Amino acid sequence: MAVELKTVTQDEAGMRLDRWFKTHYPDLSFGHLQKLVRTGQVRVDGGRAKTSTRLDPGQSVRVPPMGTDPSQDSVGGAEPAGAGGAGATPGDARAPGAGEGAAGRDRTKGKTNEDLAFLKSLILYEDKDVMVLNKPFGLAVQGGSGTYRHVDGLLESMRDKDGQKPRLVHRIDKDTSGCLLVAKSRLAASVLAKSFRSREARKVYWALVPGVPKPRQGRISTYLARDEEEEKMRVARHGEDEASHAVTYYAVVDQAAQKLTWLSLKPVTGRTHQLRAHMAHIGHPIVGDPKYFDIENWELPGGLQNRLHLLARRLIIPHPRGQGVIDVSAPLPPHMAQSFAVLGFDASQYDPILEAPEG
Known part of the structure; x- marks a missing residue:
């Protein structure tokens, strides 16, 4: 590494x-x-x-x-086989692909070109300072244990002639689809991060949940803290160690009888798993959520896939150069488009959450 x-x-x-x-x-x-x-x-x-x-x-x-x-390092000067120990000859310990010459370089170049083409297929908006990608379901934003393909790694294919790589400004969960903002320089990343901190950035998410929340438009305000054992966020008390305040506005856009509801969500803060934890907290966890969906004996209606139904639908943020506003919307991912078609929801409808009061 x-x-x-x-x-x-x-x-x-x-x-x-x-x-x-x-x-x-x-x-x-x-x-x-x-x-x-x-x-x-x-x-x-x-x-x-x-x-x-x-x-x-x-x-x-x-x-x-x-x-x-370090506690697991070998001791006593023993060397691993093939790294200069008995029977080894100089040059035996080589990186995978070393000595393969042009063939190895061609494979690396081919992989880079493949990654670049894939990223370009995701671009919703681009100028010389920023990109907004339509991140697909199942693609992680950053690496971690057992995660080898992720947006941050794919961005290596976009390094410029000065060696500068585009930078992530924020994250969305692996199974959340939609708008992901990327800065093309350190300066743009810094300015955009400040816009997020000062809450100048506005984000709108779409979700599908069981039941119909009451009231139909409301504000959720809690403290959230990480539950290390469950590897998820939990609602915490004010003053609890590592607890952060989280605020979300929600509004019903449409509903299929009393069974399922299409919600528009507006996070004021940006805590880990905030929307997923908040919807579970009010008794309407997001359909397909493997961590937070906790309604017993609830059956997924026919025609719907058991995947997280959460889309980072819209991102509105001042341009880092002060040149107006970036306003980008992402289309429904295939599994949500399928669910909307089954339920008769029209994705061209108005976003009522945009008229919700500010937090």
């Missing part, structure tokens, strides 16, 4: 450095992380940090090659 520079996203605001690593690298032990931080291998915006350092959106975290946990 090479050195990586990862950008802190808006929904990671205020997160401790050790918790940030736990989120991105769950297999990394705390002792190993402490050593990496103590020796200056982990840095934040180029400077030394502590495991308790609080992160701000737009900051850059230097992630060194992890290797193995």
Whole structure:
């Protein structure tokens, strides 16, 4: 693994450095992380940090090659086979593909071109400073344990001649589809992150939930904290350690009798799993949510796929150069388009949440 520079996203605001690593690298032990931080291998915006350092959106975290946990390293000077031990000859220990010459380089170039073509197929909006991608269901935004294909990795194919790679400004969950904002420079990333922090950015999500919320338009305000055992967010009490305030507006757009409702959601804050946790909290978890759907004996209606029905529908944010506003909408992903067709919902309808009061 090479050195990586990862950008802190808006929904990671205020997160401790050790918790940030736990989120991105769950297999990394705390002792190993402490050593990496103590020796200056982990840095934040180029400077030394502590495991308790609080992160701000737009900051850059230097992630060194992890290797193995020092406590598990071999001792006594033994070398792994093929790395210079008995029977080895100079040059035996080579990286995969080393020595393959042009064939290996062609494969790498082909993979890069394939990734670039895929990313370009996702672009909803692009100019010289920013891109908005239509992230598909099932594609992670960043890497983690067991996740090897993700948007952040695919963006390597877009490095410019100066070696600068486009940067993520925020995240959406792996199974959430829709608008994902990417900055093409450090400056644009910093300005856009500030827009998220100051709540100048407006986000509208669409979701499908069981039942019909009452009232039909409302405000959800809770504190959320991570449940480490369940690997999900839970509603917490004010003042509880690591609890963050979260506010969401919702409005009913349409309904199929009393069975299912199409909601428009407007998060004022940007906490991890905020919309999913909030909808479960009011008794209307999002259809297809493997973590938060908790209604016993509820049967998925025929014609609907058991996939998360959550779309980052619309993103409205000031342009980083002050040139007006970026306003982009994403289409329904295939599984939601299928569900809307079955239920008779018209996706061209008005978004009532845009008229909801500000938080």
